[in-house]
Amino acid sequence: MAERSFAKEVEHLRLGDGETFKGEAILAITKGLLQAGVSYVGGYQGSPISHLMDVLADAKDILDELGVNFQSSANEATAAAMLSASVMYPLRGAVAWKSTVGTNVASDALANLASGGVTGGAMVIIGEDYGEGSSIMQERTHAFAMKSQMWLLDPRPDHSCIVDLIEKGFQLSEVSNTPVMLEVRVRTCHMHGSFVAKDNVRPVFTLEDARNSPKRDLDRIVLPPAAYLHEQEKILHRLPAAINFVRDNKLNEWFGPSKGKVGIVLQGGMYNNVIRALQYLGLSDAYGNTQVPLYVMNVTYPVIDSEIAEFADGKDSILMVEEGQPEYLEQAVNTILKRRNHTARVQGKDVLPMGGDYTVQALMSGIGAFIEQNHPHLLGNRPPLPDAREALALPEVEKLKSVVPSRPPGLCTGCPERPIFAAMKMVNEDLGEHHVSADIGCHLFSILPPFNIGSTTMGFGLGGASASAFGQKGGKRSIAVMGDGGFWHNGLTSGIGNAVFNKHDGVFLIVDNYYSSATGGQDILSSRATNGNRKTNNPIIKAVEGVGATWIREVDRTYDVGKMKKVLTEALTTKEAGPKIIIASSECMLNKQRRVKPLVAKAIKDGKRMVKERFGVDEDVCTGDHACIRLSGCPSLSVKQLDDPLRDDPVAAIDNTCVGCGNCGEVSEAAVLCPSFYRADVIHNPTWWDKFKARLSMTVVNSLQARRSRSRVAVEFA
Amino acid sequence: MMRDETVRLALAPAGDATERPISIAIVAMGGQGGGVLTGWVVKLAEDAGWVAQSTSVPGVAQRTGATIYYVEMMRAQDGRKPILAQMPTPGDVDVVLASEFMEAGRSILRGIVTPGRTTLIASDHRSLAISEKSAPGLGIADSSAVTDAIGVAARQEIIFDMNALAIENGSVISSAMFGALAGSGALPFPLEAYHAVIGTGGKGAAASLRAFGAAFERTVAMAETANAEPVAPAATPAPKPDAAIPRFRDHRMDTLARRVDALELPRPAAELALRGLAKVVDFQDLDYGSEYLERLERIHQIDQMLGDATASETGHAHELTAQTAKYLANAMAYDDIVRVADLKTRAGRRQRIVDEVGAREDQILHTTEYMHPRLEELAGILPAGFARWLQRQTGLYGWLDRRIDKGRRVRTYSAGWFVLLYIVGGLRSWRRASLRHATEMAHIEAWLAQAVQAAQYDYALGVEIVKCRRLIKGYSDTHERSQSKFAKVTAAIQQLFGRDDAAKWASRLRETAIRDGEGGDLDGLIKTIRSFA
Structure with a gap:
């Protein structure tokens, strides 16, 4: 598992009754699952869910003790399908992924699951990647929960509340025979906090029990006429059961005074920021003693009509705080009140932003406007609100706007994908630009400076598929890129298999870096590490050959830019029909460094001969053109201004974070750039033979240097 | 140390109700240890019995992108835990820690550094963004704009090169920033509490403590100096005394240097001319220096003539000479394979690399050059007539080019390669006759x-x-x-x-x-x- 140990985190999972857990919420959720007595856990990594997957992958001992089956699923659809174990058996199970992307992939299985319903509690942990810093399209999972009828839990950002809702969520799932989603936003997942733990629970009914006494029930399968019955069940039984459970167990919360002219209804996840906004407005203290009645929806679907109506009673207006669009909840609240002829006015997106993060600032101005319009007296002696506008308007700050450069993410130092895209850029110079369909993964950074390669990205593993319209013969070929992660996620079938079948005349580049790197370096089928719990070392080429591809080239050291260039050129120009598949492999440098660095340090300490490599630039030779950087973007390759009035432009420079991958040298050689790069090899613990050779050649070197120094006019200043 | 906004609400109890937590934003780039620093700050508060909450959105920003960590801390009161916000609010952040200078600038643009409230602790070293590096020519952003903005936007500023200080102490920047935070006095915790957080066990703890201590002392000293000289108006930098024009160490340069003196150029132009002279002599020989000066003297003469006529109106006197001094030297010291071989075989070069990579006495250093000379470059150093003849023999030229045009890995300090490079470097004597020249x-x-x-x-x-x-x-x-x-x-x-x-x-x-x-x-x-x- 990527050579990174989560041993410390695993220990958190062992905490017993009454002990205090301190750490990230995503880890608290992991612990919560064990406390709830799950039998199986699956999922697909991706921010902010990776940590849950990583820790469970390292927690084999604990999971074995509890009889929990943990799987890193092939993709989110696999994970969702895994929940079918809870359909016939009283087994609790949870799966996790990044949403909405993961939910989209899982939708087929989820819709089937939700239609037939479940016996055991089934829960999807949704890492809602929405708002600032998100890496995906801005959408809400809420729509999916509604259309398939899965209950959506949206707990307050508080470890105790989240963990408690996991336990309650399983119960809710069981009493209403419906799978539930636990939605946690990115900031909440990474939030450090604490809660009082309980003992882990070993399930009474085990997976083995299920296997030993299998059950089937045709009514639970989505086939007519059962499918029609499912819809009636959803309406007549499951929804009322859920509503009763949510209401009876008080999953939603009320804060503040029971009466008031105005009140606020909010998603649980908005709670902390709403309190702060109220505090700025002088309407709450830091401990949540609010002057405004709050109805906190820790369950955002189903909406509990009676609770909404009750909350609205006696109020002139209520504000719906609902992050993201469209305003499903605001519409629901309006419908509920209208049907009851309730006169309370509902506001929401008219005073709050339609899209984007509900930051404290956004909430403060929205809530402020709402109260100003409906109950201005409440704002009383208006305290000054935090405001940066004055500072931002200062001319010195204004000027900064055009100075501070943007900082797009890029490939790590020594990344094996850098030489691939450098080679692609060079091939473009020879053969012209090609259409490139990109995929999801580290290699997507090729779309940003300095490479600027790639026109579209349609979804994980879909790089190949998204080139399929361009598969006819003639003209310039398209290039489809996918990573090894995407390849195993679905790209083998959706991309490669499809291209073989349709005789697609294009180039398919599979970037194999031995891990699912972008999500933290998890092992996958083709990982080359040995993993005691999984079967790795299944080469991509065998899979590609297996689906019938014939033109396949492997580049087993991506740093060989010359070879990479040659293979790409061949793929783009060969007469052979069908897909041209290139598998470019080298280990993810981040993971390699984690793996190799301690080994090298130990070997050196033990007196073994070791060569450490890094690159450098001869600054007198460099002319400051920076073409090398435009083909690289390596974080360790930078520029520096020389203290020489004769030179205008800064020269290239390599800092000591260089890992000696070789890309700089290979690129400058392949692109015929300049001879200023050198690789410096330092031999630690040299052998007598090393020393002998070095002494011999240095004698020659020194005497020649001395000879030339004598004849040369020294131009140093005194 | 709780902040207490005394707000007269129209409602009952104000007082404690308006206490707000201490808020700290850490702006960093991926791989700078922002997460570690955040963890330390949280532990610092928790050790003191406070409630602390941190949040972040690492996402893809972990790979060299800019990211922000946010911490709030407050005492629990009568068993009631404070509700802490999940993101900084512009205009209400107490401490901003920026691990790079442009990131400090970005934090100002985010509105989280404001004059009424914020202590800005920032390292003023630069880690260049890709657009700054890849720009042909000069694309580095102007740091002075950040300095100016900090001057007006921060309540208190603690700015120094925390990265260099960390490296000096064998540690990473997060330790130095933690030290600066301790030294700033922005948080109500004693020095020992910070030490306890770093701990003594663990890998690199000793180095972390060293960097922490150095940054702490530096910060405290800065504060003391600032207090000692209250509100000293920003001193305009004193004009540099007109130091003597540099002299060459080697007396063989004297005759040439005197010719530069004779031009009676203003100091910056004279310095350019001397450096230019040095560059061309270093490139070839003293005669070549003389050629350089002949050209420069010619331009200077014209400049004098024009200058007399135009100086008064344009103020351009000697600009032509000065710019020629600079660019003529660069033009005359053109880049050919002789120059590259010469630079790569110099004695000082090896020492520079040894220092750069930190190779010790008992270790052996080799270097490998990545060269890709083409026939053009080789033909360039042949005598002009022969080279032109060769270029006309298209068949032969192509045949040779195919043999020559490929990447070569040159082991600089192996005897064989060194001798070869040395010989090429010695072709200086041919150079004047060459086609390239x-x-x-x-x-x-x-x-x-x-x-x-x-x-x-x-x-x-x-x-x-x-x-x-x-x-x-x-x-x-x-x-x-x-x-x-x-x-x-x-x-x-x-x-x-x-x-x-x-x-x-x-x-x-x-x-x-x-x-x-x-x-x-x-x-x-x-x-x-x-x-x-």
């Missing part, structure tokens, strides 16, 4: 002639033409491309003769050419110029 000299003469011709009518335009030499750089392909840019620009400038704003357009042409293809559109600009010229 003839081409370069003709190019220089044409360039200077154009500049002089222009200067006679339009002094500023002449200077601009001299500066166009900056366009020529690189080796092989890059060199060819840069030469064609130079040719395009100088040809376009020729069309500008006679216009009042010719110099302005020439300068724009040059700047655009530098960025051509990377945000600059030279052909487009030339088209525009044709439309009115």
Whole structure:
């Protein structure tokens, strides 16, 4: 598992009754699952869910003790399908992924699951990647929960509340025979906090029990006429059961005074920021003693009509705080009140932003406007609100706007994908630009400076598929890129298999870096590490050959830019029909460094001969053109201004974070750039033979240097 | 240390109700240890019995992108835990820690550094963004803009190179920033509490403590100095005393140096001339230095003539000479394989690398050069006549080129390769007879002639033409491309003769050419110029 140990985190999972857990919420959720007595856990990594997957992958001992089956699923659809174990058996199970992307992939299985319903509690942990810093399209999972009828839990950002809702969520799932989603936003997942733990629970009914006494029930399968019955069940039984459970167990919360002219209804996840906004407005203290009645929806679907109506009673207006669009909840609240002829006015997106993060600032101005319009007296002696506008308007700050450069993410130092895209850029110079369909993964950074390669990205593993319209013969070929992660996620079938079948005349580049790197370096089928719990070392080429591809080239050291260039050129120009598949492999440098660095340090300490490599630039030779950087973007390759009035432009420079991958040298050689790069090899613990050779050649070197120094006019200043 | 906004609410109890937590934003780039620092700050508060909450959105930002960590801390009161916000609110952040100078600038633009509230602790080292690095020519952002903004936006500022300090102490920047935070006094915790957080066990704890301590002391000392000299108006930097013009160590340079003195140039121009002289002598020999000075003297003479006429109105006196001193030296010290071999075999070079990689006595250093000479470069050092003949033998030339044009890994300090490089470096004696030399000299003469011709009518335009030499750089392909840019620009400038704003357009042409293809559109600009010229 990527050579990174989560041993410390695993220990958190062992905490017993009454002990205090301190750490990230995503880890608290992991612990919560064990406390709830799950039998199986699956999922697909991706921010902010990776940590849950990583820790469970390292927690084999604990999971074995509890009889929990943990799987890193092939993709989110696999994970969702895994929940079918809870359909016939009283087994609790949870799966996790990044949403909405993961939910989209899982939708087929989820819709089937939700239609037939479940016996055991089934829960999807949704890492809602929405708002600032998100890496995906801005959408809400809420729509999916509604259309398939899965209950959506949206707990307050508080470890105790989240963990408690996991336990309650399983119960809710069981009493209403419906799978539930636990939605946690990115900031909440990474939030450090604490809660009082309980003992882990070993399930009474085990997976083995299920296997030993299998059950089937045709009514639970989505086939007519059962499918029609499912819809009636959803309406007549499951929804009322859920509503009763949510209401009876008080999953939603009320804060503040029971009466008031105005009140606020909010998603649980908005709670902390709403309190702060109220505090700025002088309407709450830091401990949540609010002057405004709050109805906190820790369950955002189903909406509990009676609770909404009750909350609205006696109020002139209520504000719906609902992050993201469209305003499903605001519409629901309006419908509920209208049907009851309730006169309370509902506001929401008219005073709050339609899209984007509900930051404290956004909430403060929205809530402020709402109260100003409906109950201005409440704002009383208006305290000054935090405001940066004055500072931002200062001319010195204004000027900064055009100075501070943007900082797009890029490939790590020594990344094996850098030489691939450098080679692609060079091939473009020879053969012209090609259409490139990109995929999801580290290699997507090729779309940003300095490479600027790639026109579209349609979804994980879909790089190949998204080139399929361009598969006819003639003209310039398209290039489809996918990573090894995407390849195993679905790209083998959706991309490669499809291209073989349709005789697609294009180039398919599979970037194999031995891990699912972008999500933290998890092992996958083709990982080359040995993993005691999984079967790795299944080469991509065998899979590609297996689906019938014939033109396949492997580049087993991506740093060989010359070879990479040659293979790409061949793929783009060969007469052979069908897909041209290139598998470019080298280990993810981040993971390699984690793996190799301690080994090298130990070997050196033990007196073994070791060569450490890094690159450098001869600054007198460099002319400051920076073409090398435009083909690289390596974080360790930078520029520096020389203290020489004769030179205008800064020269290239390599800092000591260089890992000696070789890309700089290979690129400058392949692109015929300049001879200023050198690789410096330092031999630690040299052998007598090393020393002998070095002494011999240095004698020659020194005497020649001395000879030339004598004849040369020294131009140093005194 | 709780902040207490005394707000007179129209409602019952104010008092404690308006306490707010201490808020800290850490702005960092991926891989800078922002997460570690955040963890330390949280532990610091928790150890003191406070409630602390941190949040972040690492996402893809973990790979060199900019990211922000946010911590709030507050005491629990009567068993009630405070509700802490999940993101900083502009105008209400107590401490901002920025691990890089432009990131400090970005935090100001986010509105989280405000004069009424914020202590800004920032390292003023730069880690260049990709756009700054990849720009052809000079693309580095102006740090002084950040300094100016900090001056007006922060309540308290603690700015120094925390990265260098961390490296000096064998640690990473997060330790130094933690030390600066402790030294700032922004948080109500004693020094020992910080020490306890770093701990003594663990990998690198000793180094972390060293860097922490050094940063702490530096911060405290800075505060004391600031207090000692209350509100000293920003001193205008004293003009540098006119230090003596540098002298050469080697007396063989004296005759040439005296010729520079004889020009009686103002100091900056004189220094350029001396450095230029040094560069060309280093490139070839004393005679070559003399050639350099002959050309420079010629330009100077014209400059004197023009200067007398134009100095009063344009203030350009000696600008032509100064710019020629600079660019002529660069032009004469052109990049050929002899120069590369010479630079790579020098004694000082090996020592520089040893220092850079930190190789010790008991270790052995090798270097490998990545060279890709083409036949053009090799033919360039052949005697001009022979080289031209060879170029005409297309079959033979192609056959040779196929054998030569490939990447070569040169083990610099192996005896065999070193001797070869040494011999190539020694071809200096052939150089004057070579094809490359003839081409370069003709190019220089044409360039200077154009500049002089222009200067006679339009002094500023002449200077601009001299500066166009900056366009020529690189080796092989890059060199060819840069030469064609130079040719395009100088040809376009020729069309500008006679216009009042010719110099302005020439300068724009040059700047655009530098960025051509990377945000600059030279052909487009030339088209525009044709439309009115």
